[in-house]
Structure formats: structure tokens, C-alpha cells
Amino acid sequence: MIETLSYEFAANEPVANRAHVGVVASGNCEVLLEPAADGRASIVVRTSVTGFDRTWQAVLARFFARNPVAVQIEINDFGATPAVVALRLEQALEYAR
Amino acid sequence: MTPFLTESFAERGARERARALLDPASFRELLDPFARIASPYLAAQDVVPQADDGVVVARGTLGNRRACVVASDGRFLGGSIGEIGGAKIAGALELARRDFEDGRPTRVVLALDTGGIRLQEANLGILAVTEICDAIVALRERMPVVAVIAGRVGVYGGLSLSTALCSAIIVSEGARIGLNGPDVVETESGIEEMDSSDRPLIWRVTGGRRRFEQDFTTELVADDVGAIRAAVERAFERPRPLGPLVPPPFPDPRLERDAFLHAMEIQP
Numbered sequence: 001m002i003e004t005l006s007y008e009f010a011a012n013e014p015v016a017n018r019a020h021v022g023v024v025a026s027g028n029c030e031v032l033l034e035p036a037a038d039g040r041a042s043i044v045v046r047t048s049v050t051g052f053d054r055t056w057q058a059v060l061a062r063f064f065a066r067n068p069v070a071v072q073i074e075i076n077d078f079g080a081t082p083a084v085v086a087l088r089l090e091q092a093l094e095y096a097r
Numbered sequence: 098m099t100p101f102l103t104e105s106f107a108e109r110g111a112r113e114r115a116r117a118l119l120d121p122a123s124f125r126e127l128l129d130p131f132a133r134i135a136s137p138y139l140a141a142q143d144v145v146p147q148a149d150d151g152v153v154v155a156r157g158t159l160g161n162r163r164a165c166v167v168a169s170d171g172r173f174l175g176g177s178i179g180e181i182g183g184a185k186i187a188g189a190l191e192l193a194r195r196d197f198e199d200g201r202p203t204r205v206v207l208a209l210d211t212g213g214i215r216l217q218e219a220n221l222g223i224l225a226v227t228e229i230c231d232a233i234v235a236l237r238e239r240m241p242v243v244a245v246i247a248g249r250v251g252v253y254g255g256l257s258l259s260t261a262l263c264s265a266i267i268v269s270e271g272a273r274i275g276l277n278g279p280d281v282v283e284t285e286s287g288i289e290e291m292d293s294s295d296r297p298l299i300w301r302v303t304g305g306r307r308r309f310e311q312d313f314t315t316e317l318v319a320d321d322v323g324a325i326r327a328a329v330e331r332a333f334e335r336p337r338p339l340g341p342l343v344p345p346p347f348p349d350p351r352l353e354r355d356a357f358l359h360a361m362e363i364q365p
Contacts, residue, residue, distance in 0.1 A: 002143055020130045023110055024147040025172035032130055032148055048145045076135075076145050 003050045007057060009064040011041040015071050019095035022088045029077040029085060033092040036072045047077035055082055063089045071096070103321040106247050107271055111170035114208050115155040117322045118166045118245070118329065123157030128185060136179050142217050147173045152182035154189045159204055160330050163196070165189050168208040171250035177215035178256060183225020190232035190242070197239045204333055205236060207263065208245045212278060213254015226255035233262045241265060241336035243329055246272045246305070247320060253278040265332035266314040267325065268305040274313065275303035 015035045022030040029047075036042065041064055045056055059082045073092075080088070106114060116124045128134060130148035139146040151173035155166050167189050169176045178186070189205065196203040214222030233242050241264035246252050251273030252260050260266060260274065268274060277285070279293035292298060301307060309317035315337050318324045 002140055002145055018131060020148070023170060023172050024145055024174075028172075030130070030147060034131070046140070046145050048143070074148070076147055078145055 001048075001050050003045075003047050003053070005045040005047070005053050005056055007043045007045070007060050009041045009043075009060065009068070010039070011036075011064060011068045011070040012039050013067070013069045015069050015093070015096045017096045019092045021091045021095065024076045024078045027079050027081065027084065029075055029080040029088055031088045031092040032074040033096050034072045035096075036070045039070055041069060041071050041073070043073040043075065045075045045077060047075075047079075049077070049079050056085075058082075059085050060089075062086070067093055069093060103319065104323065105320050106322050106325050107249050107269065107320050110172065111151070111153045111168035111208075111210070112155075114248075115153050115166040115168045118206060118208065118326060119155060119157035119159055119164060120161065125156050127154045127156060127189070134181050136181050136215075136218065138179065138218050138221075144174070144217060150179060150181040150185070151176060152178070152185045154185050156203070159206070159326075162204055162333075163201060164204040164206065165193055166206045166208055169211045169256075171210035171212075171248045174215060176209075176211035176248070176250050177213065177217075178211055178222055178225055179215040179218035180221035180225060182215075183222060183229060187225065187228040187232045190229065190236050194232065194236045194239065197236070202240055204240070204243070206243050206245055206329055207233075207260070208247070209252045209256055209260060210246075210248025210250045210272075211252055211254070211256045212250055213252075213256055223255065226259060229256075229259045230262055233259055237262070237264050241333050243267065243332045243336075245325060245329065246274055246314070247318065247325055248272055251275075251303070251305070261313075264336040265316070267316045267318055267328045267332060268308055268314040269318055269320045269325075270305045271320055272305045273299065273303040274305070274308045279303075 018034040135146035136150050151170045153168045193203040193205045244260045244263040244266045247269035279299045282291040283293040308314050316328045318328045
């Protein structure tokens, strides 16, 4: 089963560029990050590991609390741990800025 | 002198491999992840797709000459080639052929790292490999096509056929080249034939050094970006002469002894 999860967060910081990091490989994920026009962040996660929607919510909430960036993010996940997801998000943002 | 510091090619992802082979800052990707042409078949089979379908096509320059590097990512589903990834590879080769016709020769490097055709897209993958083989043959009649097999997987399955058609094959010791992979051989012929957990055995049979010693590849290189770049430039300057497309006849064991000797052109 693949689970598709969607999240939204309030955001106001603009981002200059889009960025792509990561790979859909064991214990890893890819992140596609693009600037979004309106003052919010929207995230779509596709994951092969089901039942972790609250963990995703927590990792993303922490990221956007630290970086309220108006972006559209797509994550293709192949069993990345929360720490790997957090690092991939930070890496994507670093490239986008 | 042997350099003390090397820059690993195998440790990079496909995009970084393409970037490493092209001249600095000349990298321009075609159909990048934001083109969003991931495989439409994987999600239906409960497999998470990747936005670039595991194949990177990058144009740029190599030694200040127009070039195109195609790199498959061995980390995503074993670097398997499906409809989209296969079409990207065949399209890149076809584009280079047209560039040649238009008087703008483009050097194509196939940096393959793949277990072969993607089983989830079986028939489409087979079709893709035939298109890739066709495109290699059409291009290599005009200019060399160079394969770099220096990833952690190497090249197996249908794509090993495409590799064998290239004008030059550069291999690293860590990579492998074979038609049937070790797991396939063990499943089909039994563990007595090949123990797929015996890594030294796998490298003795299909490893880069063995394939070089068998004259299957044109060059054996260290896992180093600089060494591989230099080998690629040499391969374009001095490609090996192309052998016949049809291999010499293989004796049929069902033939009687005399007929066998006759087929081998040996006087009884």
C-alpha cells in the first residue's frame, strides 16, 4: 500500500528558487520544493510505510515553525526516518535560498 | 604518480555523476524532476515512484566539446529501466543523432548503473531496451558512443546488451557486467551453480576486472572522477574498431561429431 498524506501550514517567507534533493531509496526520500504564491505552505507526501501520519505532521510542523516559508513540497518516501526527512527538508531549503 | 586523494564516482548519485563528467557549470538537465514524468505504473503496484524515474539526461560540454551524459540511478529500484527512463535514454541518443545530422556532433556518454529492465513494467521495459539498442547502433555509425560502468550495481539484464553495442566500455573494479544477475542464476540453476551471497565469486565471474581481462571492456579505471573523465576523452579520440553485429556461430551440441567438426571447419 502507498499512503498519500497532505498537510498545510501558515507561512509568509518567500523563497527564490526551486530545489530537488534526495532519492527514493531504502531509508531515504526525495524532496521537490517550489516557491508558492500565497502565504501558506502545502505538502504532499507519498510513502510506502503506512500509519505514520502523526509523525509526518510532527516533523513538518517543527520544520515550518523554524522556517515559515511559502512553498509547495512534494515528498516521495521510501522509509526515511524522521531525522532523515528533517535533514532533507533543511537541505532543500538551503539550495532554494 | 598515484594520487593520494581520489574523488569517488560510485559514491555519487546519478545527477552528481552527470555533473562530475561534464565541464564545471555546463550542466543543463533535460526533463528534470520538475518535469514530473514519473512512472505511472508503479503506484498502481504499491511502489513509490521517483520524479525523474531514476534516469538523468544532462547536456553540456566535456573537454569543451558538446556532450550529453545519461546516468541511471542504481539506488532507485536497482536502477531498473521502465518506459519513462528508457524513453529518456533512447531520446537522448536520438537527439544526438539529429545533432550530428545538423552538423553539431554531440558526444554521448551512457553512465549506466542498472539491474536491467524494471519487472513492474516488463514489456514496456523490453521495448525501451530495443529502442535504446537501435539508437546506439544508429549513432555509433556516425560517432562513438561511450559507456561508463562504474556504479555500485554495474549493468545487468537488457541494458548489458545495450552496453555491449557501445563503441567503448569503461569499467571500474567495483562495477559488474553480466546478462543474468547472481540472484537470477541461483534461482534458475541452483545454488551449486552460483551462490548469490558469495560476493568474491560474483566479482570473479562478472566483476569489472574480469570483464576487462576478457576483452569485453576497453578500459579498466579506478573509482575516481578524474580518471573516468580522462578515460572518456580517450575513448572518443580512439574508439575500438566495431566488431560484427552478428556473433560468430556457436557450435550446436546437438550436432553429430562430424557435423560439429565440419561446422568448426576442422578436418576430421
